[in-house]
Amino acid sequence: MLVILVSFAFGFGLALTRIGLPPMVGFLVAGFAFNMAGLTPPPGLDLVADLGITLLLFSIGLKLDVRGLLKPEIWLSSTAQMAVTTLFFHLVLLLGQLLFPSPLMDMSWQATLVLAFALSFSSTVFAVKILEEKGDLTAFYGRIAIGILIMQDLFAVLFLSASAGKLPSIWALGVLALPLLRPVLFRLMDMAGRGELFILCGLFIALGVGAEGFSLIGLKPDLGALVVGVLIAGHPRASELSKALFGFKELMLVGFFLSIGMEGLPTLGMFTAAVLLCLLLPFKAGIYHFIVSRFGMRARSSLFSALSLTNYSEFGLIVAAIAAGQNLISPDWLLVIAMAVSLSFAVSAPLGKNSERVHRYMFPWLTRFERDFCHPSDAPIDLTSIRAIVFGMGRIGSGAYDELTPVYGREVCGVEHAPERVDFNRAQGRNVILGDACDTEFWLKLQRDDKLELIILAMPNHHGNMYAAKQIHNLNFQCSVAAIARFPEEVEELSAIGVCTALNMYEQAGAGLARSVMQSCSLKV
Incomplete structure (x- = not known):
């Protein structure tokens, strides 16, 4: 079964790259095709997917300037974006209940609010992949986009804790003492030398210290990988470690994209709902652009940040699963969100690839939103x-x-x-x-x-x-x-x-x- 899955992934990935889409969209399609063929996913696929996301966030942490998160253009813009986008989708879903009465839309206003919250997130995995392929991960607009995504992850941690009806363990306060662990981690990296032992050292820090350590105290494992990545980002060999783990991360992320497409068999009504959600992506991009431009970013930087975030997030699946488990929404919304995430990737990929062309086309209109002052990093x-x-x-x-x-x-x-x-x-x-x-x-x-x-x-x-x-x-x-x-x-x-x-x-x-x-x-x- 594993050989068949790999064949599906390679075949669809290769086919979609021929028409200008990134391989990740092909992997999503491969997951749907594998599921529709009635095949059973191989055991351990979810574990591989989780490892891919964990290593991705760890690699982000290795390159992250934590002081940048304290800047208003990061924390304030991400907070405003979450609030405005959630309100927008909440009103849209309420309007949808009036215009499209169906069992799928039969839910309380609390349920629509939870779904709106899920739709306000953008995909960290997809955005980072697009920025990496363009070589703009360290660009100013790329740093803004990554900072917003990290703030969204922090909101995600708060939501998961609240939805579970419990707070993190009292031991979670020990996170404040993590800087004391930094010299020990630096020493481990120095002792590991090079080659396979250095790679294992990176995996131990990301998975053992970060992910598993945070899981034990009731915090999100992915956040733990991100935090320890930030912790050792100042080491002289941090960049070398990121490159050493690159192949592992890329391979495991294939499992993540495949797993999204295996959530179930969609119906025509579910597919229609997912398409309608994707038609709202320009409004989501507009909200991003307007809010970010308020901080003095040029039209080009604001647009590129918005295009990087013009998609739905895999976290929406987690939110939908929680809501379905609490009987707030129908389980069918899990498939709707899965398809919306997949379709949004297919929509966002060409936009990101042709962002310069989009900017030239929209430039006269976008300049209307520029402020009288310019951000120092964008001057x-x-x-x-x-x-x-x-x-x-x-x-x-x-x-x-x-x-x-x-x-x-x-x-x-x-x-x-x-x-x-x-x-x-x-x-x-x-x-x-x-x-x-x-x-x-x-x-x-x-x-x-x-x-x-x-x-x-x-x-x-x-x-x-x-x-x-x-x-x-x-x-x-x-x-x-x-x-x-x-x-x-x-x-x-x-x-x-x-x-x-x-x-x-x-x-x-x-x-x-x-x-x-x-x-x-x-x-x-």
């Missing part, structure tokens, strides 16, 4: 009067910066995405700004003039250098561009897109070492 980046820019202020980038300083003086600028590295370079007297060259928004906000003569791409990631080089080409920069690479094929790729000088840093390092030895030892050839 234009002024690099006028700068003659040389170095992207990536690590060891190579800072060395290049220092070599350029005698020539350009203060007219050279470094760009670095890591705040701590920006602070370090500024302390050394270098002119460095915070920016991510792998973020589309950075290039759109960049203001420059004709004085720019040279750009050096010194980022350690070849994909980052390639992306930046393509943006430089697309935006028609009239300056010389140099970049570093690790392998000959990377040098060829950079040269093919117009980089005038692409250096193999290993070869150059070897040549530099040889010259240094010859000079210091006064050797003659």
